[in-house]
Amino acid sequence: EVQLVESGGGMVQPGRSLRLSCAASGFIFDDYAMHWVRQAPGKGLEWVSSISWSSDFIGYADSVRGRFTISRDSAKNSLFLQMNSLRDEDTAFYYCAKERDDSNGFSPSFDYWGQGTLVTVSS
């Protein structure tokens, strides 16, 4: 059974940093691109970042580029999101998601999602 479990969320002051983790199990982690998607309270889904299985392809939303860094560790079967210079508008539930297809690169087809971790940026 595919499982994605996010952790690392919490409350943090503006300008500070936070690192999210997503522990993956139930599939061959090295074969699939992975993604981060967020949802601010009362708002819609927003794509944040993606990383191919090889880490050769990485993409960021304009709203986080230069502040967030996505990475993955095959030894730990884990996906990460390092979030620096956090802003109030980064407050959201952050979901990790698995790519449906095992080709290199990435596409917006996420077949499994975690339950999310809440990040609250507030002074």
Add this chain to the structure above:
Amino acid sequence: QSALTQPASVSGSPGQSITISCAGTSSDVGGYNYVSWYQHHPGKAPKLIIYEVNNRPSGVSNRFSGSKSGNTASLTISGLQPEDEAHYYCISLTSHSTMVFGGGTKLTVL
């Protein structure tokens, strides 16, 4: 990265069909056949219901179908059922190797 444009809400009665549009540009929806649709019930993880414009993942009802014309993608749900009431989101790959969601559509089953 402007969000794709979806109607804020649509409604229909059980058994009817509804269509949700997702308008983009030639740099996203119109330029690629990488448009997906997600169903999102509050408090649950989003569910992939259509990928690559018109493909259904295994286990998704054939009442859900997708299409695209020019820069606009569409999701049609036929034979509406009460459990279809949810938020629906489209998402597309873009020319900048990024992705962009639509603003979401709340479907109400009357």
